[in-house]
Structure formats: structure tokens, C-alpha cells
Amino acid sequence: MSTVVHVRRTRRAIAVAAALGVAAVCGSVVAAAPVAFAGEPSHTSLSVQAPASVGFAGGPVEFTEDITNSGQESTGYHLELQTVTAVGTPPDAIVIDYRDPADGTWKSVPLVMTGTSGGVVHDGTVSGLTVPAGRTLRVDLRIGAPMGLPHDGATNGGFQSIALHSAVVADPHEPAQAEVTSTIKVTSITSSLDHVPATAVAGGTPVEFDATLDNPTPSDYTNLGNVLFVDRHATVQVRTADGAWRTLDKVAGIAPDDPFGVYLQGRDSSLRSGAKAVARVRVSYDAKTPAGTTTLGPCVFVNEGQPFRGTTNCGTRSTIQVLPAATKTPAPRPSSSAPSAPSVPAGAAVPVSASSPSAPSTLSAAPSTPAPADPSTTSTAPSTQQVRAAEAAQPAAPSPVQLASTGADHTAGLAFGGLALTAAGACALWLRRVLRRA
Known part of the structure; x- marks a missing residue:
């Protein structure tokens, strides 16, 4: 491209930028009036079927431009293409391709980027277009706003529309014989969350x-990359086609303060024009999650170089109130309605109180294995002499029943001997009466 041509295009870009308001109102010009040369009429016209919109950071969209030669001779043309976008447009934000008539393949139109006070300009030319006399040549084109290169998407900049200026020239040094200005809107892919519950329980469902x-x-x-940003305590699962739940790996960003995110459809996924992808998601929070509010943030990243670094478009975040983990009440221990029997030191007699006739049954109902004693309340077992002294100090029980003591006890032996003598005397008296009657 010569210097003269570049200067002429830059001046034209300024004029196109000034006419953006008119183009936005009027839309695309379907057919342009021929530009007449001084002294002779023009036999060339141009019709542009520009797309109504393209996707922000998406692939290119096809369209056509028709060059008509109403003259009497076959003519060769150059199709000059120029885009004007808002100030702040990053490099590699615009792409234009054309289909080569020779082999039918798509080839890139080299673009030169320049900045003006009215915006950012990209210039390119498709050459070698020959239109026979009285015929129309259709040029297949496509235009897009990729906002960067594969896996190197721009993280800043953007625009809402593209002003496309198309011009047909027979010689790059000559004025345009026909030209058209079209306005192309820039729309975007979107992500959203639907029917998110208001609350969740830490460690719960x-x-x-x-x-x-x-x-x-x-x-x-x-x-x-369709990403859902979550709390570090969260676990995210998606439902697969067979109904099972698959746990997704949480990915940390490159900065320490970056949130954790999960890729709902995986990294480097794709989505065709007009399509939707709906994922059924469930999120749980572990028991260590602090009580309070947390957010779920949906974002779409295109051409990521590093995690969460690329052309970005985020949807509306959803807020969830995380409730504290439910306090678990310990199960009640099994208890007996009868009090435990006191432990009896070996060799000690147990007195029976006259006011407690049920004491023997209580003792017999005591468990066979006593519970371990509390070390803080354990005392030394009393001696046999101390137990006997305590018995002597108590009033005698009126009940004729007395528990046997363990170990040697001379008092018990004398009592047994007295009972034996009494029984012998009674037997002798009974025998004497029998003999007298006889």
C-alpha cells in the first residue's frame, strides 16, 4: 500500500467517523449511487448486505457485496474495506476474510490499524476483482470482532458497533467509483443463574x-470458558446426561485475591450461533463455612491465556445466606429407675435399717459390674473395726432377720450355741410328756 493511498484512507476515515451518527440512524445503505468522474459517467455500482450484528469476541459472520459493471468493457476493481470503532479498541479486535474465487477457501484480508480522534480505524483491500461488461460480481466476505488472538484474548476495551465503509476503485490512486457505509451492532454471549435458593446450611444438603x-x-x-465463581468452602457438581452427579475441580486464579472458579462445560468449549447450554448445578458448603452471605458469580471467558484471563463477560451474581451448621443433640444415656447400690468393702457387715425394709431387694437388684469410681471422689475403704464401731452406735433393728457377716465372728458362734441348747431342752421336754402319756 502506497503512502498516498494511506493518507487518502486516513482522511476518509475521519469523514466516516464524523458520519457515524447518520449511519446509526439510517442503517446499512443497500445500494450506493455511482460516483461520477469529471467529464464522464460512472458505470459501477455497489450493493452491500452487511450483517446486522456480530458477536463480541465471537467468530466472523458471513455477508456479501455485489459489484456491478454496467459499462461496455470488462473492468478490474479493488474493493477497499475500512472499519471504525470506538476509542480504546485493542489490537486484533477486528477481522475480515474473503473467499478466494479461484479455490473457494477463506483468506484473511490484511488490516492496518490506525488511531484518530474519532476512533480506531482498520484498513484493508481485496484486489484482483474483474467484472465483465454488463455483469455483477458477488464477493463473499465475513467480518468479526474476536477481540484478540486464540488463547490471547483482550482483557480491556470494547465497542458497541462497527462502522463498515466499502468502496470500489479501479485504481487505488483514483477516487471511489461507488461506496457504501454500514453499521453493524456488536452483541454478546450471556450467562445467567436461574432459581438459586436464598439459603444454604453449612455442612447440610x-x-x-x-x-x-x-x-x-x-x-x-x-x-x-463458562465459569462459576464460588466460595472456597463450596463443592460444585453438575448433572451428567445419565443423571449422575460429577464433581468439578475448583481452579484458583493467578492472583492471590482471585476467587475460586469451576468450568461448567470444561475449558475451551464451544457454542454455535443461536444455541443454549443449560447445566443443572448443585452446590454444598462444608461445616467450616462461616455463617453469612456468599455469592455465586457466572462469567464467560473467551480465548483464555491463563485461568480467568481473556475477553470477559459476566452475568448477574446471586447471593446465598449460609446458615451455621445444625447443633447435634447427644443421645440420652440409658438410666435405671433404681439407685445404684453402694459398694461394700470386703469383710464388712451391712446394717439393715428398720426404716428401709426394701433395702435387701435394692441390694439384690444392683448391677453385677459396678461403674468405675470417679478419681476425684474416691476415698480409702473403711476398716472392719470402724464398721463394727459404727454398728454398735446404731440402735438394734427390730427385725429378726440379719445378714450374715463374712470372716470370723465369735459373737455369732456364741449365739449359735445358745440356740442349740434351747432346741435340745425343748426336745427333752417333749419326749418326757410323751413317756408320761404312755
Whole structure:
């Protein structure tokens, strides 16, 4: 491209930028009036069927431009293509391709980027277009706003429309014989969360909702990452086609303060024009999750170079109130309605109180294995002499029943001997009476 041509295009770009308001109101010019040369009429016209919109950071969209030669001779043309976008447009934000008539393949139109006070300009030319006399040549083109290169998407900049200026020239040094200015809107792929519950319990049941990725644009998307940002305590699962739940890996960003995210359809996924992808998602929070509010953030990244670094479009976040983990009440220990029997030191007699006639049954109902004693309340077992002294100090029980003591006891032996003598005397008296009657 010569210097003269570049200067002429830059001046034209300024004029195109000044006419953006008119183009936005009037839309695309379907057929342009021929530009007459001084002294002779023009036999060339141009018709442009520009797309109504393209997808932001999406693939290119096809369209056509028709060059008509109404003259008497076959003529060769150059199709000059120029785009004007808002200030701040990053490099590699615009792409234009044409289909080569020779082999039918798509080839890139080299673009030169320049900046003006009215915006950012990209210039390119398709050459070698020959139109026979009285015929029309259709040129297949496509235009897109990829906002960067594969896996190197721009993280800043953007625009809402593209002003496309098309001009047909027989010689790059001559004025245009026909030209058309079209306005192309820039729309975007979107992500959203639907039916997100308001609350969740730490350590409790997961909450379920839908995550929708919608591509209403005419562009196909590749190198796509549909990301859900979550709390570090969260576990995210998606339902697969067979109904099972698959746990997704949480990915940390490159910065320490970056949130954790999960890729709902995986990294470098794709979505065709007009398609939707709905994922059934469930999120659970572990028992260590602090009580309070947490957010779920849906974002779409295109052409990621590193995690969460690429052309970005985020949807509306949803807020969940995380409730504290439920306090578990310990199960009651089994208890007996009868009090435990006191432990009896070996060799000690147990007195029976006259006021407690049920004492023997209580003792007999005591468990066979006593509970371990509390070390803080354990005392030394009393001696046999101390027990006997305590018995002597108590009033005698009126009940004729007395528990046997363990060990040697001379008092018990004397009592047994007295009972034996009494029984012998009674027997002798009975025998004497029997003999007298006889």
C-alpha cells in the first residue's frame, strides 16, 4: 500500500467517523449511487448486505457485496474495506476474510490499524476483482470482532458497533467509483443463574439451580470458558446426561485475591450461533463455612491465556445466606429407675435399717459390674473395726432377720450355741410328756 493511498484512507476515515451518527440512524445503505468522474459517467455500482450484528469476541459472520459493471468493457476493481470503532479498541479486535474465487477457501484480508480522534480505524483491500461488461460480481466476505488472538484474548476495551465503509476503485490512486457505509451492532454471549435458593446450611444438603449459557448472536464461539465463581468452602457438581452427579475441580486464579472458579462445560468449549447450554448445578458448603452471605458469580471467558484471563463477560451474581451448621443433640444415656447400690468393702457387715425394709431387694437388684469410681471422689475403704464401731452406735433393728457377716465372728458362734441348747431342752421336754402319756 502506497503512502498516498494511506493518507487518502486516513482522511476518509475521519469523514466516516464524523458520519457515524447518520449511519446509526439510517442503517446499512443497500445500494450506493455511482460516483461520477469529471467529464464522464460512472458505470459501477455497489450493493452491500452487511450483517446486522456480530458477536463480541465471537467468530466472523458471513455477508456479501455485489459489484456491478454496467459499462461496455470488462473492468478490474479493488474493493477497499475500512472499519471504525470506538476509542480504546485493542489490537486484533477486528477481522475480515474473503473467499478466494479461484479455490473457494477463506483468506484473511490484511488490516492496518490506525488511531484518530474519532476512533480506531482498520484498513484493508481485496484486489484482483474483474467484472465483465454488463455483469455483477458477488464477493463473499465475513467480518468479526474476536477481540484478540486464540488463547490471547483482550482483557480491556470494547465497542458497541462497527462502522463498515466499502468502496470500489479501479485504481487505488483514483477516487471511489461507488461506496457504501454500514453499521453493524456488536452483541454478546450471556450467562445467567436461574432459581438459586436464598439459603444454604453449612455442612447440610446441597442447593440446586440452573446455569444457562445463551448465544443469541450470529457468531459461533470457540475457546470458551463458562465459569462459576464460588466460595472456597463450596463443592460444585453438575448433572451428567445419565443423571449422575460429577464433581468439578475448583481452579484458583493467578492472583492471590482471585476467587475460586469451576468450568461448567470444561475449558475451551464451544457454542454455535443461536444455541443454549443449560447445566443443572448443585452446590454444598462444608461445616467450616462461616455463617453469612456468599455469592455465586457466572462469567464467560473467551480465548483464555491463563485461568480467568481473556475477553470477559459476566452475568448477574446471586447471593446465598449460609446458615451455621445444625447443633447435634447427644443421645440420652440409658438410666435405671433404681439407685445404684453402694459398694461394700470386703469383710464388712451391712446394717439393715428398720426404716428401709426394701433395702435387701435394692441390694439384690444392683448391677453385677459396678461403674468405675470417679478419681476425684474416691476415698480409702473403711476398716472392719470402724464398721463394727459404727454398728454398735446404731440402735438394734427390730427385725429378726440379719445378714450374715463374712470372716470370723465369735459373737455369732456364741449365739449359735445358745440356740442349740434351747432346741435340745425343748426336745427333752417333749419326749418326757410323751413317756408320761404312755
